[in-house]
Structures are given as structure tokens and as C-alpha cells.
Amino acid sequence: MTEQEILSSLRTKKFGRTIHWYDTIDSTNNRARQLAIDGAEEGTLVIANYQTSGKGRMGRRWEAEPGTNLTFTLILTPQIPAADTGIIPLIAGLAVAQAIESVTRKRPVCKWPNDILMDGKKVCGILAESVIDGTAVRAIVVGIGVNVNQTNFPPDLGETATSLLLATGERYARTQVLAAILGQFESLISYLERRKRDEFLKQYEAYTTMIGTAVTLTHSAGTANGIVAGIDSEGGIMIRGADGKTSTWYAGDVSLISGGLRR
Numbered sequence: 001m002t003e004q005e006i007l008s009s010l011r012t013k014k015f016g017r018t019i020h021w022y023d024t025i026d027s028t029n030n031r032a033r034q035l036a037i038d039g040a041e042e043g044t045l046v047i048a049n050y051q052t053s054g055k056g057r058m059g060r061r062w063e064a065e066p067g068t069n070l071t072f073t074l075i076l077t078p079q080i081p082a083a084d085t086g087i088i089p090l091i092a093g094l095a096v097a098q099a100i101e102s103v104t105r106k107r108p109v110c111k112w113p114n115d116i117l118m119d120g121k122k123v124c125g126i127l128a129e130s131v132i133d134g135t136a137v138r139a140i141v142v143g144i145g146v147n148v149n150q151t152n153f154p155p156d157l158g159e160t161a162t163s164l165l166l167a168t169g170e171r172y173a174r175t176q177v178l179a180a181i182l183g184q185f186e187s188l189i190s191y192l193e194r195r196k197r198d199e200f201l202k203q204y205e206a207y208t209t210m211i212g213t214a215v216t217l218t219h220s221a222g223t224a225n226g227i228v229a230g231i232d233s234e235g236g237i238m239i240r241g242a243d244g245k246t247s248t249w250y251a252g253d254v255s256l257i258s259g260g261l262r263r
């Protein structure tokens with residue numbers, strides 16, 4: 001996958017039109033953060049064949065075999081208040097899910113906040129980080145890791161990770177998957193506009209199986225058990241507890257309560 005191959009497969013106006021390509025790098029998010037501080041423009045793509053210190057959410061690592069997967073970061077520079085940016089990772093998640101569906105003809109599931117699952121296993125993770133300048137958000141770097149053609153996962157991930165190849169039995173050209181994601185992400189980014197949030201949530205909820213299911217949310221501030229009542233317009237998950245009260249969470253991990261009720 002060369003820079004030239006990427007450029008010739010893109011159908012976007014801005015996303016991916018400036019490319020920083022690396023064979024090996026620590027983390028594309030780290031590099032993108034520096035580029036954003038240096039003034040990189042919206043849509044700049046940082047992509048690597050292999051990351052030595054790929055980062056996951058909540059301080060975890062992101063491990064991906066060299067040469068078979070997609071590990072990249074897109075720089076966004078939205079001119080909106082910091083408080084409005086929480087929806088961006090969900091927009092990215094929906095874009096990836098729809099892109100995967102268009103390429104593989106198999107529909108993935110979005111697991112709040114932004115994991116993409118196929119056959120109940122994770123095929124993509126997203127780590128969005130804000131680049132703050134004083135009190136203003138200078139940029140949001142959206143890091144996306146998609147397992148494309150990897151077939152072996154370390155024992156600790158084997159039960160929970162999959163790839164497009166494992167989920168469909170077919171190999172995919174990484175450039176084709178990347179171009180589909182960037183195209184879909186560029187067309188969905190208009191959902192950042194406040195007046196379009198309801199329409200976004202309708203689409204997002206069509207890709208998630210969580211609404212109405214019993215979950216446990218784990219967060220550094222504690223845990224919440226209850227039924228998922230929906231996603232709010234800031235990207236938070238609303239959980240209705242046994243006492244009937246609904247709490248909204250903007251970070252954390254959710255897991256299904258097995259044998260839990262669907263209401």
C-alpha cells in the first residue's frame with residue numbers, strides 16, 4: 001500500500017488528500033497530534049504499516065500485525081465548541097461500519113462508544129483525542145485501527161478480536177477499505193452540525209444492538225447497571241437503572257449482562 005495507491009483510490013475532496021505515510025512509527029495518533037500542533041490542515045492522513053506503541057482507549061495498547069491491517073489517524077479541525085466534539089468518535093464509528101458493509105456486504109455492529117464488531121468480535125477500534133490550545137480545541141485526531149487480513153491473534157485477544165478476512169472468508173485490499181472509510185467519513189462529518197444530530201442518532205442506532213438491553217458500564221468514576229435507553233446528542237449513553245432513574249455517561253466500557261432482559 002503506497003501513498004500513490006491511496007491517492008488514486010480516493011473519492012474524497014479533503015479527507016486523505018495530504019498523506020504522511022510511515023512504514024514503522026510509534027503511534028499514528030502521536031504523530032498526528034504533533035502535525036496538528038504544527039498547523040496541519042483538515043483531512044490530513046497519517047498512516048503506518050506498523051505501530052510499535054499503538055494506543056487503545058483507556059490506556060490500553062492496540063496490537064496489529066505489520067502489513068495486513070489498517071492503522072491510521074485523520075486530523076479534523078472543526079470550528080465548533082469543545083463541548084460539541086463528543087459525537088465525533090461515534091460519527092467515525094458509523095462511517096467505518098457503513099464502509100465495511102459496502103466493501104464486504106456484511107453488516108457490522110457499532111458497540112458504544114466506537115468499537116465495530118463482526119460476529120460479536122471486535123474488528124475495529126477508534127481512539128479520538130483532542131489537541132487543546134489554551135482553552136480552544138485546535139484539532140481532534142481520530143485514530144482508527146481495522147483488522148483487515150490478520151488471521152492469528154495473540155491468545156489474550158483470540159476470543160474477542162476478528163478481522164474482515166476471518167468474518168467473511170475473503171481477503172481485502174487495504175487501500176479499498178481505507179478509501180471506503182475516508183469517503184464515508186467525509187460524507188457523514190456534516191452530522192457535526194447540531195441541527196443534524198437527530199438524523200445521525202437515527203442512523204447510529206440502526207447499527208447498534210444495544211438499545212433496550214441490560215448492560216454494565218464501567219468507568220473510573222464507578223459502575224452503572226441498567227437498560228440502555230438510547231444515545232444522546234452529545235454521544236453519551238443513557239442507562240436506566242432499576243430505580244427508574246436515567247444516567248448519561250460520556251466515557252467507559254459497556255458489557256452486556258448475560259441472560260439480561262431486553263425491554
Ligand code: BTN
Binds near residue numbers: 026030062124145146
Ligand atoms: C480502542 O479500541 O481501544 C481504540 C484503538 C485505536 C487504535 C488506532 S490504530 C491507529 C491509531 N493510532 C493509535 O495509536 N491508536 C489508533
